[in-house]
Structures are given as structure tokens and as C-alpha cells.
Amino acid sequence: MENIRNQTKNFFLRILNIPFAFLMHAIDLIMWPIQKIIGVRNMPYIFLLPNLIFFGLFVIIPLVANFFFSLSSGDELLFAERELPTTKQYDQLFDCESYLNPNTCTEDFFWRGVYNTIFFVVFQVGLMIFFSVLTAVILNKKIIGRGFFRSVFFFPVLLSPVVVGLIWQWILLKNGAFNAIIESYGGDKVSFLTDPSWAMASVIFVSIWAHMGFYTLIVLAGLQAIPPNLYEAAEMDGTSRERIFFRITLPLLMPNLLVVFILASIKGVQTFDEIYVLTGGGPGTSTSLIVQYIFTTGFASSGSVQNFGLAAAASMVLGVVLLFLTLMQLYFSRNKESKHQEI
Amino acid sequence: MSETASRIIKIATKKRYKNKYHWTDYFSYFYLFLGVFLMFGPVVWLGLSSLKTLAGIQEYPPTILPLSQIQVDVEGYDKPLPIFNVTQEDGSVKQLAQIKRIGINAKMVDPLNPGETVKVPIDKREKIREFKIQWENYVDPLRKYDFLLYFKNSTFITVVATIITLIINSMAAYALSIYEFRGKNFALVFVIGTLLIPLTIILVPVFYVVANFGMINSLWGVILPGAATPTGVFLLRQYMLTLPRELIEAARMDHASEWAIYWRVVLPLSIPAIAVLAIFSIMWRWNDFLWPLIVLSKSEVYTLQIGLNAFHGELTSQWNYVLSMTMVTLLPIAIIFAYLQKFITTGIASTGMK
Numbered sequence: 001m002e003n004i005r006n007q008t009k010n011f012f013l014r015i016l017n018i019p020f021a022f023l024m025h026a027i028d029l030i031m032w033p034i035q036k037i038i039g040v041r042n043m044p045y046i047f048l049l050p051n052l053i054f055f056g057l058f059v060i061i062p063l064v065a066n067f068f069f070s071l072s073s074g075d076e077l078l079f080a081e082r083e084l085p086t087t088k089q090y091d092q093l094f095d096c097e098s099y100l101n102p103n104t105c106t107e108d109f110f111w112r113g114v115y116n117t118i119f120f121v122v123f124q125v126g127l128m129i130f131f132s133v134l135t136a137v138i139l140n141k142k143i144i145g146r147g148f149f150r151s152v153f154f155f156p157v158l159l160s161p162v163v164v165g166l167i168w169q170w171i172l173l174k175n176g177a178f179n180a181i182i183e184s185y186g187g188d189k190v191s192f193l194t195d196p197s198w199a200m201a202s203v204i205f206v207s208i209w210a211h212m213g214f215y216t217l218i219v220l221a222g223l224q225a226i227p228p229n230l231y232e233a234a235e236m237d238g239t240s241r242e243r244i245f246f247r248i249t250l251p252l253l254m255p256n257l258l259v260v261f262i263l264a265s266i267k268g269v270q271t272f273d274e275i276y277v278l279t280g281g282g283p284g285t286s287t288s289l290i291v292q293y294i295f296t297t298g299f300a301s302s303g304s305v306q307n308f309g310l311a312a313a314a315s316m317v318l319g320v321v322l323l324f325l326t327l328m329q330l331y332f333s334r335n336k337e338s339k340h341q342e343i
Numbered sequence: 344m345s346e347t348a349s350r351i352i353k354i355a356t357k358k359r360y361k362n363k364y365h366w367t368d369y370f371s372y373f374y375l376f377l378g379v380f381l382m383f384g385p386v387v388w389l390g391l392s393s394l395k396t397l398a399g400i401q402e403y404p405p406t407i408l409p410l411s412q413i414q415v416d417v418e419g420y421d422k423p424l425p426i427f428n429v430t431q432e433d434g435s436v437k438q439l440a441q442i443k444r445i446g447i448n449a450k451m452v453d454p455l456n457p458g459e460t461v462k463v464p465i466d467k468r469e470k471i472r473e474f475k476i477q478w479e480n481y482v483d484p485l486r487k488y489d490f491l492l493y494f495k496n497s498t499f500i501t502v503v504a505t506i507i508t509l510i511i512n513s514m515a516a517y518a519l520s521i522y523e524f525r526g527k528n529f530a531l532v533f534v535i536g537t538l539l540i541p542l543t544i545i546l547v548p549v550f551y552v553v554a555n556f557g558m559i560n561s562l563w564g565v566i567l568p569g570a571a572t573p574t575g576v577f578l579l580r581q582y583m584l585t586l587p588r589e590l591i592e593a594a595r596m597d598h599a600s601e602w603a604i605y606w607r608v609v610l611p612l613s614i615p616a617i618a619v620l621a622i623f624s625i626m627w628r629w630n631d632f633l634w635p636l637i638v639l640s641k642s643e644v645y646t647l648q649i650g651l652n653a654f655h656g657e658l659t660s661q662w663n664y665v666l667s668m669t670m671v672t673l674l675p676i677a678i679i680f681a682y683l684q685k686f687i688t689t690g691i692a693s694t695g696m697k
Contacts, residue, residue: 024602024606027602028600028602028603031600031601031602032600032602035600035601035602040595040601041524042524043518043522043601044518044519044521044522044524044527045518045524047514047515047517047518047601047605048514048515048518048519048530050510050511050514050515050571051511051512051514051515051534051571051576052515052530052533054511054567054570054571055533055534055537055571055573057552058549058552058567058568058569058571059537059540059545060537061548061552062545062548062549062551062552063540063545063548064548065548065551065552066544066545066547066548069547069548069551077550077551077554134374135374135378138371138374138375141368141371143371143372143375149375149378149379150688151680151684151688152378152379152382152383153378153382154688155382155383155386155677155680156382156386158626158630158676158677158680158687159386159630159673159676160629160630160631160632160648160672160673160676161630161632161648162632162648162651162652162669162672163669163672163673165652166651166652166655166665166666166669167385167386167389167669168385170389170662170665170666171385171388175401175403177388177405180403180404180405183404184404209381209382213382217688241365241367266541270541270543272543272633273632273633276632277632277652291543291633294543294546294547295546295633295636295637298546298547298550299546299550299636299637308547308551311546311547312547312548315543315544315545315546315547316544318543318544319540319544322539322541322544323539326539
């Protein structure tokens with residue numbers, strides 16, 4: 001039986017292999033003369049070329065072009081038809097009487113986005129790390145059905161933002177399942193997504209729901225890297241479990257948590273899609289973050305003029321924040337590696 | 344002797360203490376079951392509700408299973424009427440069909456005697472339900488709306504983009520792992536550098552580049568910008584570094600061309616890493632939202648994600664179709680996850696990326 005299954009599997013793999021092999025042979029007809037001309041030593045450049053072209057076209061050139069977009073004004077996408085150079089975009093973006101009060105800014109939408117993003121990231125990242133560690137510690141214990149529970153917590157990570165947004169929008173409706181549960185326990189109905197004071201909390205909750213599994217997995221990997229003999233030694237000494245957690249697990253997990261913290265912040269600052277589907281940034285602007293501002297200013301063509309320059313300038317601001325976070329990550333992960341090497 | 348004995352007893356009692364249930368054990372199981380309810384519940388709830396009729400979905404408080412109210416045709420009425428069990432004044436129960444609800448009363452008719460209508464207070468009636476699965480929720484949107492087309496577009500993007508990603512990333516990884524050449528470190532730094540630049544901060548200029556190629560509202564405009572992934576190059580390179588160099592030397596001795604070494608020796612040996620990248624790529628592409636949202640604005644090129652979002656935006660009341668199509672959107676990924684769970688989780692744990 002096993003044999004037959006393997007044979008059929010091999011058969012299908014071979015059939016799949018035919019077009020692949022054909023393609024590869026065809027490419028070899030071009031590659032062979034090239035190799036003859038430029039020599040084996042120069043072949044790696046040929047292999048690198050396609051990837052570098054893609055990176056160049058879609059990352060490096062855009063990165064440079066972003067500067068020019070942010071320093072030019074006009075409604076056209078083509079550089080020839082844009083006014084250049086001008087700091088108009090940055091002037092407009094930073095035109096505030098008081099930076100603490102978004103209402104006094106010309107671009108109040110941007111500054112609300114900035115403050116919403118800060119609020120969102122602080123609570124989302126903080127709570128997410130708390131629950132990830134809690135879940136990972138529990139999943140790291142000897143429990144029945146560990147594999148099952150692990151995949152349950154991880155499952156939402158694979159769902160698309162649209163799916164996540166629609167599922168929760170529907171559950172959090174005024175006449176939705178969540179309110180039905182609240183009412184059955186004697187509570188009052190809540191407009192989770194249309195009440196400005198609840199919308200942000202709902203968005204943070206849904207975002208944690210969707211991404212927690214990913215960070216749980218990373219923390220779990222960190223927990224499993226802690227040498228078990230430390231625990232054995234502590235148990236020999238009759239140390240209480242609480243003490244073991246705070247004196248062994250948590251300190252040894254710290255470098256790992258730092259990386260998780262920065263990784264989650266980098267992702268958190270860029271949050272857009274789930275919120276876009278869930279609330280559309282509303283009600284009003286109460287859940288719109290920076291990327292939502294960039295998207296709306298640059299691309300959402302609902303009546304208003306698309307302002308590419310302003311969107312590019314806002315991207316630059318976001319880029320600076322991300323650069324800072326990334327440098328922090330590099331610094332800490334290097335520290336972590338060198339520590340490991342010392343051990 | 345007695346000392347040894349006491350020691351043995353000590354060890355034995357310690358063992359027993361270790362096996363005792365601590366409060367954290369109870370808490371763990373409580374937390375895990377709460378977790379199953381919170382994490383799995385919404386998706387199960389979505390699956391069950393996608394099989395309900397529109398009336399069943401809008402019912403409040405909702406029923407868990409797809410139960411719908413029985414309806415009958417009554418002579419003299421155009422639409423089928425819902426049936427209720429009505430408690431009469433003398434305590435007997437009678438089946439009546441509801442014509443209309445007026446405030447706290449309902450105007451009802453006996454299906455066996457359609458001439459007479461009666462007024463019944465609404466708290467005296469109770470719905471009669473039957474178990475009914477509404478497969479039309481799945482069939483209708485595929486026939487009446489363009490979801491089949493969206494599904495095709497999404498599949499095309501996912502398959503083509505994954506193939507391109509695998510080929511060009513494995514080529515770059517091959518160059519960066521097998522060869523020593525001038526500028527190798529520069530190329531490595533270059534690749535790391537692109538890892539630090541997420542799409543969100545270069546949205547406008549990437550749109551500009553794509554527009555210059557005339558790829559707005561084309562599926563290629565979605566496929567190409569993300570085809571070269573630094574994550575993929577690194578994943579494959581780390582794996583290829585572990586391959587024995589002797590194999591490559593031997594192939595060279597046999598006058599194999601460098602390209603032949605790449606696809607006949609190195610690629611087949613790197614299948615595990617390629618499989619991980621393939622799964623990631625499929626996941627990224629199928630779930631992608633922000634970039635397709637910017638590039639695709641005509642409905643004939645919508646992906647499933649964009650189409651679903653747009654459909655929901657236009658017809659907010661059609662929750663029955665939205666729920667069933669949400670199910671269709673998440674199903675391929677759920678199936679892949681069920682089969683390749685180990686691959687995905689170890690892949691994420693070892694690369695720290697998703």
C-alpha cells in the first residue's frame with residue numbers, strides 16, 4: 001500500500017518535473033554560451049542579476065524617488081510635470097501651532113494619525129507581549145494535547161486581514177454574537193465599532209487576536225532554548241514555581257523579548273489593512289493610523305485630489321521612525337549573538 | 344544505613360510533591376480552553392453562520408446552528424409566511440402563520456383556515472424551526488457576482504508570483520552561497536538593506552515605477568514588485584551554505600555548466616528550504632491586501648481579498664454572501680495549514696519572519 005502511494009507520488013512529481021526540466025534545459029542553451037564567453041568566475045553575477053534588477057526597480061529607485069516626491073509638489077505623477085525642489089510638503093505637514101493638539105495643525109488628519117499610532121502601538125505591543133509570554137509559558141509546560149493547542153493559538157496568523165476584519169466586524173456588530181453573549185450575562189449592548197471611545201479598544205483587541213500566535217511562537221522558541229539543567233537544579237533546591245519563573249525564565253528570556261518587542265513595534269507602526277476593513281479608520285478619525293493617512297492622501301481617489309507629494313513626505317516621516325526601530329533591533333540582536341558566543 | 348533510607352524517603356516524597364497539582368496547572372487548562380474558544384470560536388461561528396439564511400444571520404439573539412424558521416404558502420398571500428407555535432388563552436398550543444407584526448401584537452392567520460385573521464401578543468408565540476443548510480450562499484455569489492473571476496485572479500497571482508520568487512531568489516542564493524567573487528559582501532549588504540525598507544514607506548514611488556511600465560490595473564503590477572524577497576534569499580542561502588562543496592566540484596569535473604549545477608545539483612538538494620519559502624510565498628500572495636488595493640481599481644482584475652472587501656462595502660446588508668465568500672477566501676490557506684503545519688511553524692521559529 002505504502003509502495004503504491006509512493007509510486008503514484010513519484011509519478012506525479014515526474015510529470016510536474018517535465019515542464020520544469022524543459023524550461024531549465026532551454027535556459028541552459030543561453031547560459032552555456034554566456035559561460036563560455038565570460039568564464040566561470042563571472043557567472044555569479046549572472047545568477048544575481050534578476051534579483052538585483054527587481055530590487056533596484058522596486059526598492060532602490062523608489063527609495064531615491066521618494067525623496068524627490070516629498071520635495072516636489074503638483075498633482076502629476078511624472079517628475080517632468082512636478083514643481084521641484086520645494087519644501088512645501090514638509091512645511092504643510094509640520095504646520096502646527098502646537099504639536100500636542102492636532103486641531104491646530106493644517107494637516108490635522110496626519111497628526112491624529114500620529115497620536116493614534118502611538119496609542120495603538122503602546123497598547124497593542126504591550127498587551128500582545130504579555131499574552132504571548134503567558135501563552136508560550138503555558139504551552140511550554142507538559143500538557144495534554146500540546147500540539148493541538150499550539151496550532152489553535154497560531155491559526156489566526158494565517159488569516160488574511162480582510163478575513164480577520166470581516167469576521168470581527170460581523171461579530172462586533174450591535175446585533176452581533178459578542179453583544180448577545182454580553183446581554184445573556186446581563187450586560188448592556190455596546191457599539192464596539194461605531195462608538196469612538198470603544199473603536200480603538202476593539203481594533204487593538206482584533207489586532208492582538210490576529211498576530212499573537214506569531215509572537216507566541218518566537219517566545220516559545222526562546223523558552224525551549226533555556227537549558228533544562230537550570231530548572232532541574234532549581235527544583236532540587238525546592239524553589240517555588242513563581243520564583244523559578246521570575247528568577248530563571250524571565251531573565252533568560254529577556255534578550256528574546258527585546259527582539260519581539262522591536263519586531264512587534266515595527267509591524268505595529270505600519271498597521272493598516274485590518275483596521276481599514278474593520279472600521280475604515282472611523283468613526284471620524286478615531287482609529288486611523290499613519291499608513292491610513294498615506295493611503296488616503298496618495299491613493300484613495302474618492303473625490304479629493306491625490307496628493308503624491310504629501311503622501312511621500314508622510315512616508316519619509318514613517319521611514320525615519322522605522323529606521324530608528326530597525327537600528328535598535330540590529331544593535332540588540334548583535335548583542336544577543338555575541339552573548340551566545342561567549343557562552 | 345538509616346541515613347541512606349531517610350535520603351531515599353526524602354527523594355521519594357520530593358517526587359510526589361512534584362507530581363502534585365499546582366494552582367498554575369489549573370490556570371493553564373482554564374486559559375487554554377478559553378483560548379480555544381476565543382481563537383477558534385470566531386472561525387467556527389463564521390463557518391456555521393455561512394450556512395444560514397439571511398434572516399437566520401440577522402436574527403438576534405443568534406442561534407448557533409443553521410436553524411431557520413419554517414415557512415408555508417397560505418392561500419391569498421403572495422409571500423410564504425413564517426409559522427409560530429401560539430399558546431392560546433385556554434393553554435392549548437396552535438400553529439399559526441404570521442402576516443405582520445404590529446408593535447407588541449402580531450397579525451396571524453391559521454394556514455388551514457385562511458379567511459380569518461387573529462391578533463396575538465408577541466410573547467405568546469414561539470418560532471418553529473428546522474435544520475436547514477443554505478448552500479445557495481456559496482453557489483449564488485459565484486454565479487451572480489464575479490467571485491469566480493476573483494478566485495481565478497488570486498490563483499494566478501499566487502501561482503505565478505511564487506514560481507518567479509522561487510526561481511530568482513534561489514538563483515541569487517546560489518550565487519551568494521556557492522561562489523566567491525568580488526562585490527559579494529556588497530551584494531549581501533544590499534540584500535540586507537532591502538530587508539529594512541518595507542513597502543509602506545515607498546508606496547508612492549513604487550506606484551510611479553509600476554505606472555511607468557503600464558502595469559496599473561494589471562495582475563503583473565501586483566506580481567512583480569514583491570517577486571524578489573530578501574527573506575527568501577536569506578532562507579535559501581543559509582540552507583545552501585550547508586551543502587557539501589565536493590558535490591559541486593565533482594559536477595564541474597564532469598563538465599557540467601554552472602547553470603546545470605544550479606538546477607540539477609543544488610536545487611534538488613535544497614528542496615526543504617524551497618518548500619518553506621514556497622509556503623510563505625503562497626501565504627503572502629494569497630493574503631496580500633494593501634498593494635493590490637492600490638494597483639487594482641477595476642473590478643475585472645480584483646483579487647479575492649479586494650473583491651470581497653469591495654463587495655462588502657457596496658452591499659453591507661448581504662452578510663450571507665459576505666460570510667460564505669469569507670469562508671472561500673480562508674479555506675485554501677486553512678487546508679495548506681492543516682497539511683503543512685510543522686513546516687510553517689518550524690519555518691517561522693527558525694527565521695523569525697512571516
